[in-house]
Amino acid sequence: MQVVSAQQMREIEKEAIEAYGIPSLLLMENAALAVVREIQQTLVKMNSKGSCKVIVLVGKGNNGGDGLAVARHLLISGMDVTVLSFAKTEEFRGDAALNCRLYQKAGGRFFLIEGEKQLRSTRLALNQADVIVDAIYGTGLRGALPSLVEEYVEEVNQTQAWVIAVDIPSGIEADTGKVYRSAIRAQTTVTFGLPKLGHFLGKGPEYVGRLIVDPISIPDKFLEQEEVATFVLTEDAVQAFLPVRTLQGHKGTHGKGVLVAGSPGMTGAAILAGRSALRCGIGLLQIVTPQAAAFQIDMGLTEATIWPVEGQNTLDHRAWPIITEKCQTAQALAIGPGLGQNQDFIPVLEDVLRTLELPVILDADALNLIAQEPGILGWRQRRGPLLMTPHPGEMARLCGCSVQEIEDNRLEITLNKAVEWGAILVLKGAITVIASPDGRAFLNPTGNPGLGTGGTGDVLTGSILAWLAQGVPPLEAACLGVYLHGKAADELAQDVGWSGFTATEVADQLAKTRRSLELTEKG
Structure with missing residues (x-):
């Protein structure tokens, strides 16, 4: 609408x-x-x-x-x-x-x-x-x-x-x-x-x-x-974005995604993003993470394949060969949850933006690293779809302004930067704004203050990764991920109110929320 x-x-x-x-x-x-x-x-x-x-x-x-x-x-x-x-x-x-x-x-x-x-x-x-x-x-x-x-x-x-x-x-x-x-x-x-x-x-x-x-x-x-280019997401619109499965489907046809995430002390971010991707139906999930974090992530997410990178506690240039290899057969890549801010990883981000043609999601610490070298976003122009999922603090760092300026001009700034960076921007918040480089913007009405807890942003990243891997176009994948993420929180709030549910519960609720939309559509 x-x-x-x-x-x-x-x-x-x-x-x-x-x-x-x-x-x-x-x-x-x-x-x-x-x-x-x-x-x-x-x-x-x-x-x-x-x-x-x-x-x-x-x-x-x-x-x-x-x-x-x-x-x-x-x-x-x-x-x-x-x-x-x-x-x-x-x-x-x-x-x-x-x-x-x-x-x-x-x-x-x-x-x-x-x-x-x-x-x-x-x-x-x-x-x-x-x-x-x-x-x-x-x-x-x-x-x-x-x-x-x-x-x-x-x-x-x-x-x-x-x-x-x-x-x-x-x-x-x-x-x-x-x-x-x-x-x-x-x-x-x-x-x-x-x-x-x-x-x-x-x-x-x-x-x-x-x-x-x-x-x-x-x-x-x-x-x-x-001439009206701003929309509010509705259930009817979002239902049309859901991928349809057939009896002949299998893990190979349900999409493969690569998640570059995690570091010691922040393995939970990688686990939450991966858990969300799996709950949203991704066929194969591969996680590239530092060797020091690999065991914990493997134990917390047994369904994913873990690819450890030797070296420091946070990823650096040694991650690049593994990322490129795994992306050759993948449909989407997400970078950032729990990654840490090792400046030695910035050249890897530059290589990702410059050479990989599959859809790329940048979140969390990947955005914080980009904020140190914002010029590298220019490498992505016309290379392949780029999605960025900042919260207001990360957006302020990317834009070089205050958080208050972002909050006072959420729609205008998000639209302007989406066009400037050639990226689909997801500015998280009470009403999440999804902006496209073509000048369109979508406002999400679902969600509640219960999402204001650690890990829910990682859950959103994993959800969008899953939809991209399953062939949903980038803008629709962002809208679908954001809407379902908020609706899952709304369903949890019906039982416990606006506090008390966790990011893990939001991730687990996503499958039920998707199913409720499918049944509503059929009904």
Whole structure:
């Protein structure tokens, strides 16, 4: 599914209105009905009984107009509705003004918020509400909320009510996900047409809650814009990437991968990456590692073939002949988990990038070594597929900037560097960004804070290696690996919450997660 900026969504709506003849008032009405449906369905799930108390917070823009239409429909359905408005009735324009009149003619309660006096008198109503609808600001907001609105936002965030945001929680910038001081923390956000960048970037995911996307009757031909190059991964899309096995398949046809990883004290990284690759169905896994780490890795991963390199505790130039030999019959190569940062290995990385044509994944210490000699990335141009899987710290070292700069500009920097380096970049984080050299980017919605534990990055590397070895194209392999990795963590979190599961459990869950996707597809 495409993800758009606020301006792109406005242009899509304008085109639909002008070219297709859809009245703007109908779009507003459909937006309101989408919110109303979600409220009604959720209340049924909550087994809510009796008259439901609803507070609708509105501003003077179109988002406020949506909120007033929501209030009217809820009022007509028999709910106890009160609108708290940060705009006078005469400040509403166009469709919003009409919805204000319709709501008031239906007998709806409308209170104007002008200062702290109203906050004191409405605090009780907010705390008694079962549902609070946030329709103060939409996608046009830039910068911090006004101080009066902030006071109400803080009050809403402290209530026990179920909070549902219209299009985007007030206080979040639609294009960046930035929150300057405060924003509505919604349990559910209903957005219209297409999801917005701010739902996934910056602080957005912390405030959006469960995201519902409703097309509000805009035809698909207007929503599918060629110039929109950012997408959110969906289960349907990812299912199409899964390789299909036949009865005639065997270990030779299920792909061979080479993993260059491990060193004394960090053998676990190699074991986790290998375990993940095996759980994702790789046919043959060969691990190149220092001799001092080989025994432990062999004991921890009996299904893989271990190729020890004599010499130091970390790999150096002596690893190159073994790597080239094993890659001759392999479909993919991954370098980095637990590798250590021996500068003598940098020439090997240069040789890999310059001479090997099979897909190469660089992770962990391989990236840290590259950061010392970033110019060698230029050797890879047009040689073969390159995938890089940095976390924000590694990305900051590669880019020569601060981690905060990376986090503040995740999408922009990842896209720019993917194009510059000619690599598929996987910037890990709360919403992992996968960027392609052709300018496309994919945002991953799966995963949770439970992945913030040692070893889960190694698991991701092994998963992507397995998909590449099984013939999945590089960009799709990265998307598939990232999505399944996060979904496996989500499934584990259903049992133990956002803490308590390990990287090993994530690796072991991958096979079950893949199977659940296969069964869903067949169903």
